[in-house]
Amino acid sequence: MDPLTPAEITRRAFLGKVSQGLGAVALASLMRPSMLGAAQSRGVLKNLPLPQKAKRVIWLTMAGGPSHLETFDPKPKLAEMDGKPMPESLTKGQQLAQLQGKPLNCFGPQHLFAKFGKSQIEICALLPQIGSVIDDICLIRSMTTDAINHDPAHMFMNTGSQIAGRPSMGAWVTYGLGSESEELPGFVVLTSLGKGGQNQPIAARQWSSGFLPSKFQGVQLRAKGDPVLYLTNPPGISKERQHGDVDAINALNRRRDALTGDPEIATRIAQYEMAFKMQASVPDLMDVSAEGAKTLELYGCQPGDGSFASNCLLARRLAERGVRFIQLYHKDWDHHGGVKEGIAQKAQEIDRACMALITDLKQRGLFDDTLIVWAGEFGRTPMSQGGSGRDHHNKAMSVWMSGAGIKGGIVYGASDDLGYAAVENVTTVHDLHATMLHQLGIQHESFSFKFQGLDAKLSGVEGAKVIKDILA
Numbered sequence: 224m225d226p227l228t229p230a231e232i233t234r235r236a237f238l239g240k241v242s243q244g245l246g247a248v249a250l251a252s253l254m255r256p257s258m259l260g261a262a263q264s265r266g267v268l269k270n271l272p273l274p275q276k277a278k279r280v281i282w283l284t285m286a287g288g289p290s291h292l293e294t295f296d297p298k299p300k301l302a303e304m305d306g307k308p309m310p311e312s313l314t315k316g317q318q319l320a321q322l323q324g325k326p327l328n329c330f331g332p333q334h335l336f337a338k339f340g341k342s343q344i345e346i347c348a349l350l351p352q353i354g355s356v357i358d359d360i361c362l363i364r365s366m367t368t369d370a371i372n373h374d375p376a377h378m379f380m381n382t383g384s385q386i387a388g389r390p391s392m393g394a395w396v397t398y399g400l401g402s403e404s405e406e407l408p409g410f411v412v413l414t415s416l417g418k419g420g421q422n423q424p425i426a427a428r429q430w431s432s433g434f435l436p437s438k439f440q441g442v443q444l445r446a447k448g449d450p451v452l453y454l455t456n457p458p459g460i461s462k463e464r465q466h467g468d469v470d471a472i473n474a475l476n477r478r479r480d481a482l483t484g485d486p487e488i489a490t491r492i493a494q495y496e497m498a499f500k501m502q503a504s505v506p507d508l509m510d511v512s513a514e515g516a517k518t519l520e521l522y523g524c525q526p527g528d529g530s531f532a533s534n535c536l537l538a539r540r541l542a543e544r545g546v547r548f549i550q551l552y553h554k555d556w557d558h559h560g561g562v563k564e565g566i567a568q569k570a571q572e573i574d575r576a577c578m579a580l581i582t583d584l585k586q587r588g589l590f591d592d593t594l595i596v597w598a599g600e601f602g603r604t605p606m607s608q609g610g611s612g613r614d615h616h617n618k619a620m621s622v623w624m625s626g627a628g629i630k631g632g633i634v635y636g637a638s639d640d641l642g643y644a645a646v647e648n649v650t651t652v653h654d655l656h657a658t659m660l661h662q663l664g665i666q667h668e669s670f671s672f673k674f675q676g677l678d679a680k681l682s683g684v685e686g687a688k689v690i691k692d693i694l695a
Contacts, residue, residue: 265401265409268665275664276628277594278403280396281538281549283577285569286377286425287556288620290603290613292642293566295621296364297336297345300640301605305331309606313643320371320615321559322608329641330607333563342632349570352578358632359581359590360625361693365636365645368601368617368652373423373557376600376617381429383656383683390433390672391441392656393548395681398432398439398672399665403545407508408442410548411541413534417555417572419565425552434674441550444505444537508540522579532576539583542593556599560612581625594627594662596655605642618644622655627662630695653687661689 292298309327336345339354344362346354353360370376375385382389390398393410402409412430416422430441511519511526514536519525524532531553538549553573558565577597584590602620603613619638625631636648657667660682667687671678 266397266399268399268670271664272666272669273661273664275662276592277626277659277662277664278592279542279547279549280393280594280596280659280663281542281580282392282551283535283573283595283597284377284380284550284552285556285573285597285599286552286554287373287421287423287558287599288376288601288603288615289556289569289599290558290562290566291364291619291621291638292332292603292605292613293334293562294347294350294570295362295623296619296638296642298332298605298638298640298642301329301642302331304329304641309641309643313639313641314606318371318617319604322604322606322614327606329605330613334566340632344632344634347566347570349567350574352574356578356581356625359585360623360631361629361633361635362621362623363635363650363655363690363693364619364621364638365648365650366598366602366620366622366652366655367645367649368620371601371615371617373600373615374426376615377425377429380598380600380652382433383653383681387428388431388433389679390435390439390681391430392659392681393430393441393550394432394435394439395670396548396660396663396665398435399670400547400663402547404547405545407505407541407544407546409546410439410441410550411546412441412443412550412552413537414443414552414554415529415531415534417531417553417569419555419568421555421557423554423557425554430550434679435672441548444509508537508544511536511540518583521575521583523575530576531572532579535576535580536583539580539587539589542584542589543587558603558612559614560609562603562612584626590626592627594629594659595625596622596659597624598622598655602642616643624658624693628695629662630693633693635690635693648692650690651687653683653685654690657682657687658690658693662694 292301307329309329314327335348337348337354338345339351340357342358344357346357346362368376368379370379370385378387378389379385381391383392393412397409410430414425427443430443432438432440518536522532522536524530524536527533531551534551538551541549556565556569581590581595584593599620602616602618604616606614608614619642636645636650638644639646660667660670667680667682667689671680673679
């Protein structure tokens, strides 16, 4: 291939390359770290400002909005007031999703609660397996969010903004820290559907890289069938021949990159290489036959069943292989009606798997540097909807965290006696993001990306705080 002449290089590309200094060396280490003996991490943060307690994150998303009143926040006073009008002092002028302008009557908790562990933390009696590891869990009962409908609430939980087009937290983390895996993406997403059948769509923009380079976006692996479409070669195409095609395409892309300096071309080069490597690494990842009967029994799953339990097992396998951010979505938590039956079904689907994930990580020495977060996109109202369900609610919800320097066996914050609003140690989504970044060794105030003339941040600009009281 002919060398580029000065006339062929655009002005923007030339200025960009001059300003990069050692950019060529950096790009070489980015594309093939082994060539320069570079560390596997490809993030922009070379020297972390804080001690790194967490090397990876497993984020368990309960999509649909789990009711805190039937899971992690016992409310005996609400039970006493079942069927009575909600105090107007709480609800007057407040934002509601589908109950606006309708009678607001108290709806007591539909399941009993019980105390678990040495810490004697009270959670729903339908969650005894989570109860068995409650001393490893920090339960936050004072979480709030800004959004009250599903898509913007997922967007806010994932990106810190209700505006589409912002980077997801997984993209931010891999942008900052890179990945320890050379054969798998740094940010992987898995989804599962419960037996209730409410298959509300989760848009791919929830794991988008937004305005960050697209190589940091999440890659979804399907839990059933081929994990990635077109992963296998067509008949008659050998691995060697395909590698030759990839090399040829990337050579053309590098020539174009030299002309334009477009970062998305560098991304395309990296993604072609990653896709080729995934042809070998993904089938090995998905093959759990070597796990053994005891491990499958621990999680309560069968290979390839597409369940939340199977995805939790895959999350542990991804963590072992150096993936930086692993996000699981489990759908079907939107209980506008039948919350009693719905929560009973959900508890059966997630209880053992959550316990197994913590237990398995501890057995393999991964718990101390893996941050686990369990969260929905919002909570549910203490008022009845349709006599048997609960509406969306953003003033109080429960989340929990575990591992990676998080105190276990504690409850942080509280909602009021009826579970309507957080009143003690009120916590925001931005606080949660700031705490997550802190445990990863990242100072959230200074971790930013220039976008539209502003320093955009995952933790926002409204004064997010690290929840220091929950840190060991």
